[in-house]
Amino acid sequence: MTIPDFLLAAAVFVLATVALGLVRILRGPEDADRMMATQLFGTGGIAALLLLGVATEARAVLDVALTLALLAAFASVAFVRSASSSEGDDPKETNSP
Amino acid sequence: MKNVSVRAAMARGAGFFGFWLVLIGTDPVDGVAGLFAAAAATGASLRLLPPGGGRLRYAVLARLALRFGQESIMGGVDVARRVLSVRLPLRPGFLVYPVRLPPGPACNTFGALTSVLPGTLPAGVDDHGALLYHCLDVEQPVAAQLAIDEGLLIRALGGTHDDT
Amino acid sequence: MPHSLSTPDVTTPGGLLLVLAVLVPFVGVLAGMVLGGRGARRVALATLAAGLAIAIAIADTLVRSGAAVVYLLGGWTPPLGVALRADGLAVIMLLAVAVVIGGIGVYARADFGTPPGVREARAPFVFWTLLLAVWGSLNLVFVSGDLFTLYVALELLTFAGVPLVSLGGQPETLRSALRYLLYALFGSVLYLLGAVLLYGAYGTLDIGLLAARVHPEPVTWAAAALMTVGLLAKTALFPLHLWLPPAHAGAPAAASAVLSGLVIKGSWFLAVRLWLDVFVGVVTLPSAQTLAALGAAAILVGNIVALRQARLKLLIAYSTVAQIGYLFLMFPLAAGLAAAQLDDAAAVNGGLLQAISHATAKAAMFMAAGLVYTTLGHDRIADLRGVARALPMTLVAFALGGASLIGLPPSGGFLAKWLLVSAAITTAQWWWALVMLVGGLLTSAYVFIVVVRALAPAPEGWTPKASVPCYQQVAVLALALCSFLLGLAVLCPVDVAGIGRAVVPGIGSP
Amino acid sequence: MTLALAVDISLTLLVLAVAGWIIAVRDTFAAMIGFVAYGLLLALVWVRLAAPDVALTEAAIGGGLTGALLIGAAARLRGTEAAARAEYPGALTRTLAAVLAVTVAAALAIGVLALPDPTPTLAPAAAANLATTGVGNPVTAVLLAFRAMDTLLEAIVVLLALLGVWSLAPDRAWGGCPGPRRLVDPDGVLAWLARLLPPIGIVVGLYIFWIGADLPGGKFQGATILAAMWLLVIWAGLADTPPISRTWLRVLLVAGPLVFIVIGFAGSITAGAVLAYPEGHAKPLIVAIEIALMPTLVLTLALLVAGAPQRIPPQ
């Protein structure tokens, strides 16, 4: 087994693992759980992307992974923001007594 | 104060330009664009995170990074151990850690660093400004580890050990 | 017989005008955005004049050369590049839209002024910029020779049209706008799917090249079906018409005129382009009959529902549903003529004339309804007394527009329907003639009711709620007169619509 | 080769599973979260289809901006869930819809399987003309030379959508700032992220933009990253959205398309056709257009997410 083959196999494995996390998206029960699973999708997706990119020597894939990593927090931030604002109270968490 | 800003700007600019070179390579035409990108990033950085007074201590920073690496491995192993154990050994609960760092970026950095510590996760602050940690196992000596981390971080950021 | 659409491989003299026709309105949009407020209106009115001149220049070029005007953007030849191409059909639509938009612009001057003391107000700013945007998008639909550019044009048209629907901001209009947007997005995504399939099968998106390359096979059928359904949803042909009446009736009068008169013609024109020029030999006569059957249903349902309306603007909106139906009767007629080895110009010209006369008449009628609303403070049909006294010119305009919808001579509607009826009889499809006849009767009923109600004398001591400026009435009357006198086009010595389109083997023929 | 196919098959199954779940799940908010995961998976699919430019776009827009936009909207509409469920159609409609969907998909599948082999392609034509454009990335050559018109129109489409979003402001808020005022702890974790990440994001966004001329990347992808960074700063309460009546904002919004049009028409004098570039000067002009489009796109994309003006303009 050559290294590219091994990396591809690892990508398949990571993808399958991520797919397992899909169950948490399906089941919830809280939205936070679903968002977490999505975050996991992000990390796993980046890993799979890197494995694929190095295996197939496609350097541009690293830039795709870079973009994903940079924006990984973005959707989650939108989630947290909306979760706190939907409670209706002050989303500010102050340090003062 | 002026001196501090200039120094911080130079250091950050150099850092961003270095990052640009890493991304794109060393073609001179790309370098010109890189200067612009570094300038834009430095401007934004100085506005968003004005430089503080202290000088970074790189030796301590390196020690902190090393410790961070170790901790993240231990943290991962710890979770994996619990996850794959048949009995699922968990004693979850909250721990109040009275943090010495003032609220602000440094304190947040501390929170981020310690979120990889085995079994701990910062989950907000209580009414007295202390950090609330959620622990997988409340019986672990978490507070002592946190104190070591905090001491290192304070020294790395140029503070003294005793500014409680 | 060789195909009508030659592969555009060279820019013709005057081709630059096509680029101007598309980009000048958009430059107006950009300038309006920067200048804002009153500047946007000034820019819009100036652009309207310039655009009309450009349209006339294009028509002049076309008639002089007797061949389609072509421009290769960037000098790149299709299939790699994108060509703009205007044949007779496109040029006539360009001209008609320039005239109608000009009329609407003059009319809207009074309704969409920035109030004193304010630097910029929402409704005027949005209206004037989007009016130009609608225009640029329509021009692009008419002259673009590339399926993907046409997709972008359709989206432009949607994005410009939806805010016009919701300009009022009431819950009902917002809901109509949302429904319209969903239909339109659905329509364009189906259209794009068809275009993608065509690219996969033939490796080009250029209309001229595709016309030469397509042949009847499953992929092409699927693409044709998807694109047609998508465009029908955007044109609001029965039974995909549900979004239209509330959307058009809820907008301000000038916006309704734009939407009902012009915007839906964009997707209709594209359907005609595809069926007559690209999918020739692919689409079959039964499918053309299906389209016409939907059109016939639209004529009957639209007219009957219009008759039952209590509000004038809704009546006019439902009448649009019916008039769209006529636009689709041309497909089997053109096919029938071609199958009989006859010139399909009668059917094509009939459809085209119907589109133009409806655009002018419907714009005039919506704007007339707007003046009625301003004057009376409502538009309940049962209570139109006094309109004849307060707005004589407007009532005449409404009646003239109505006459064109009914098809009374010498209106454009008359000539259109006469051409279509004669084509129906020539090709022994008498049932379509019957539908048109019944439709005309129904139309005349509701036009008659409105005019009679409006002629009723006002009660003693009645005064109009507000007075309307004279130029608004003139603008409405001018558009209505255009529609009414369009029938004189029969005197035109040249068959302009046929330029750039030779006699082609039509739908259904091998 | 078989392993690569295994990657493709697992990706396909994942994509379909997530898509099916997005449609089937009862809770709208949950569906939106699923859509973010879906965007990530699509980025992987684009990589597998050898379309790194598209993968970048999908990663930035599909996973990032669209997800954030939809999650925010779903959170605000939480209260309407019950009403929407009451409108859920009966079994008959659902069956008909399913039959229709399956029929369409099956017909399309036949079409896909019947696509000709060898495939018609414009790759050789693009390759043959690539040299005259001076750029190294064929996708950029298509976007800014062969089919520059589409790109110009697209910039206008985005702008029109923004006008449409703005037009949904209440009359009194016209000219004001989009979105609600954010009250966020300036010492909080979110603010910390928004202080650290955007400078780095600026470097990465400009990098993705800059390499677009010769390698996968380009202005849309770069602009999306920059827009996301700006939104992050706004959401953390460290900056506010600008009032839409500001002149500088309006000028920057139209500058990109306007420069594009001016250079395009200049081409008709210097190179014989609108949107053509004089020989030897193609690349600098293309880069100039892209540089002019950058601020326009960043502002437009971010403001599209920020939404309609909601606050009374400052006097």
Next chain:
Amino acid sequence: MSLVLDIFTIVAVSAGAFFFLAGTVGLLRFPDTLTRLHALTKADNLGLGLVVMGLLPQAEWPFDSIKLIAIWLFALLAGATVGQLMARAARREQTTP
């Protein structure tokens, strides 16, 4: 030499894949939102870190290698921030039902 590097790659990537699996299993097995967050923030980021580590010998030095590390750091930053933010939201939900 290359053999040693290849073995290093195989070991590190396998270990990374293992931690991905651990994270996913944690996401499924742990009893509540907060404990599941631990699995997400720790196991996944270590998994990605090991994958990156393993890919380093296969990537072009220095540019691609540093880019790989940068990708990991970004993902780490996102994980650490999002973990804390979601923990706050989850705790608030727990204490104020």
Next chain:
Amino acid sequence: MNTPTLFGLCAVALVGVGLYGLIVNPQPLRKILAFNLIGSGVFLLFGAIARRGAAVGMGGDPVPQALLITGIVVAFSATALAVALVLRLFDEAGSVTLAPDAPAEPPDA
């Protein structure tokens, strides 16, 4: 079975799934989501076609790939406009139902 064909079939399945969702889900945001699914299916099909056209050292036909970028941006703009419309409707009416209002339309329309 090769990669483009596989993803081509995946694409048409996505179109089907999206179409079903568009018809069945009454909530406008879900319709917008379904529209995005159909859109991504169409894009994916185009991408598969582009991949089929790989030639002269290019991984795929660059023309569809370029058009895809345009398409994705346009779809995003459409989504943003639709979301803004839904949110404004919610602010004005307190609900987002698409069912026509009773007084504005005759019952048989």
